[in-house]
Amino acid sequence: MELYELTVHELQERLTRREISSEEIVKSLFTRINNVEDKVKSFITLTEEIALQKAREVDRAGHYNSIAGIPMGLKDIFCTRGVKTTCGSKMLANFIPEYDSTASRRLDEMQGVLVGKLNMDEFAMGSSTENSAFFATHNPWDLERVPGGSSGGSAAAVAAGEVPFALGTDTGGSIRQPASFCGVVGMKPTYGRVSRWGVIAYASSLDQVGVFSKDVLDSALIMNIIAGHDPLDSTSAAIEVPDYISYLDGNVKGLRIAYPKEYFGQGVDAAIKESINKALHKYEELGAIVEEVSLPHSEYALPAYYLVAPAEASANLARFDGVRYGHRDFEAENVIDMFSHSRAQGFGDEVKRRIMLGAYALSSGYYDAYYLKALKVRRLIANDFDKVFRDFDVIVSPTTPTTAFKLGEQCGDPLTLYMNDILTVPVNMAGLPGISIPCGFKNGLPIGMQLIGKAFNEGTLFKAAYGFEQNTTYHTMKPELGVK
């Protein structure tokens, strides 16, 4: 087994046993990155010097607790002091933050080693990472295909063995969908579970920070570090964080699992449905109770999302005006032109589309018809989940309707691309936790299973996910990539 193939907990064991040093791990990962990065293109920025320096510091101190000395990647949406943070946009191509996001600072304080900042759809808007202003990332399982998005760089880097784990963000599926496409574990916690401070905002009532990892144990381990209240984020919940690892007993006996019939409808690939059905049988075999339920408003979640999220984006992205940071048009002669030109030059098409859509939905005369209507539908969606969770512990569904599609295939009509998120968006609308874990393959491409839990009940999700993982081998499969 090469070092780059190991999980966080496996690396941790070797460090604790003094079999390897952090410096050796970091050097070997950079060899791996050098071997595969021109194919996968996960990283916008690599921080080799900083990483080696930190690794040597950890080795000198010699305390390998938690993630000390273990490499990590961050989606380029997390502000990192002194390290360029672009958000995948020309607008922030040269932006170097003066502070760290809370989530990345917590990892940094546990002595995790940052190896680089990962590619993403511009301002987290997209489902393929093709909306990055810099370049597209390629799916390690098939380089002609997308890794998903918006956290595509994070998913691809973990799948390709470039980092053992990475952080991403999920507003409508941006962790779970790329995790599914790349065959890794993607955890999107409950809204408010992880601080959003220092994370560049897209849609503030939906955005949540989460984890990409190679297995469920690593996901729980990282959540133990990043979850919890932060006084700097007034929407972060002051609710106690349990030890997530304590939920990993592999026992799903008596667990009440629901599968919503609406998530197995037309448009969901037959091979994916079959995979999820097999997984449900597996759960039954393991002693869980599995029943069909209905989430009747499911089909309305996506159209409601594409009003709520753009509305919030149009407000959040108003700050990019060329005054305090970011791209500025220096030719403009008056300040209004400077705003409009700077924004026109700095933003890509999808970002412009969503800003305009949001501005329209919030504008006088249309607010009630669109924005308010969407918020009411959001209530109905949340009520659907509440009802099911009175009788069940976990909801299981496919993560995505299809496996990874080809680069360029869905670039034409924005609506086609939006449909990718049809099974993940409802979870954000209700603020619930969701995790995607590998559960099969179709023609060599990974299939993901989504598990949805009650608010602030990530523990039960981890329990259910771990129970499946420990009785299957999908998470041990690795893409070839044609290099050792």
Next chain:
Amino acid sequence: MALNMKEVEHVALLARLSLSDDEKKIFGEQLSSILNYADTLNALATDDVEPLTHVLPAFNVFRVDSIRPSMQQKEMLTNAPLAEEGQYKVPKIM
């Protein structure tokens, strides 16, 4: 719901985005198609439904009003496209 040229121009103005005529045409078509999709929400009766703005119970969060370190002017200005004498510089407003 189809957006006409005037509406596209109005929304671009609200969004502070300068667009070429070609862009106005393409964005207009795309926004119309997304809004058509959004119109499917009208199939639901929502008169008696309370809007859900935020999934967590929303309340004001207060902190003690005490002096604490904040970012320095020099640091704040490091990313400024244009600054002079400790201030952001922009084109003439008046």
